[in-house]
Amino acid sequence: MLRFNDYSLNMARKISTIAVFIGLMVAGLFAGEIQWLAVGDLHDWFHSAGCEIEVGRRHLVSDQQDGLQWPAQFQYQDTKAAKALWIGCKDFDDPVAGKVFNYKVVHVGPRVLDENNEFMTETFELWGRQDHPLVYVDGLPASKLNYLERVDYVDPDLPADRILYNKVRTSLGLTMTRKVYAFVNKHHSNYFIYDYVFKNDGIIDLKGTKHAQTLKDVVVFFQYRYAPTKEACAYGYFWLPQSATWGHSVMNDVIYNHPQTGDPFRALISWLG
Known part of the structure; x- marks a missing residue:
């Protein structure tokens, strides 16, 4: 004993x-909500804070590669490791701190987020032309969509089969509205369309506190860390070294340059190098 x-x-x-x-x-x-877009051949999860951090869906190490699955009908097709969204400006008069910062940055990702003080979710909804069908076998739910999505609003006249609608307040007083479009059509089922709108309305929290000011030299920074694919990595069949799970061996290339200015078009390709 x-x-x-x-x-x-x-x-x-x-x-x-x-x-x-x-x-x-x-x-x-x-804290926060998760919603999937999974009606086509490309599946991915999205977070209510406005961006998807590393292992941000279940916070498990084994989710190092989690999401952006294509073709999603096969196992271990995850290629997303982490994303981030940072917004900064100069000479910000911060009403919470009670002073002016030379530089102020709010962020979500690649590894942390703060939904109470930086990126604060106001709306996180999934819209659809129609809800998913209810499929039962022997009285039990038999469709993955029963578990992956919750359609909040149905409108047959929507421009896409699914639209993720996400509105987020930031402590900069800059409100972000994100829409992500997904399609069932076989010619358009392997991509998403992202639409971002940033509005300086001066609202710095979910209570509606307003502190209007001109935001100087605003920079919006997107970061993507891909790791194709889970199938070959540590939490799939482990053909590649463990570091490949977080994107160690991935190359990122800009695939277009403006012929006159040389400025890169906002398009890149990530590949396993």
């Missing part, structure tokens, strides 16, 4: 309390 003295029991209680506290703290830091 195992016997525990008072010291051991007290230590066990303290450790349990600390573990619960850390768990609640982590849950608070990474």
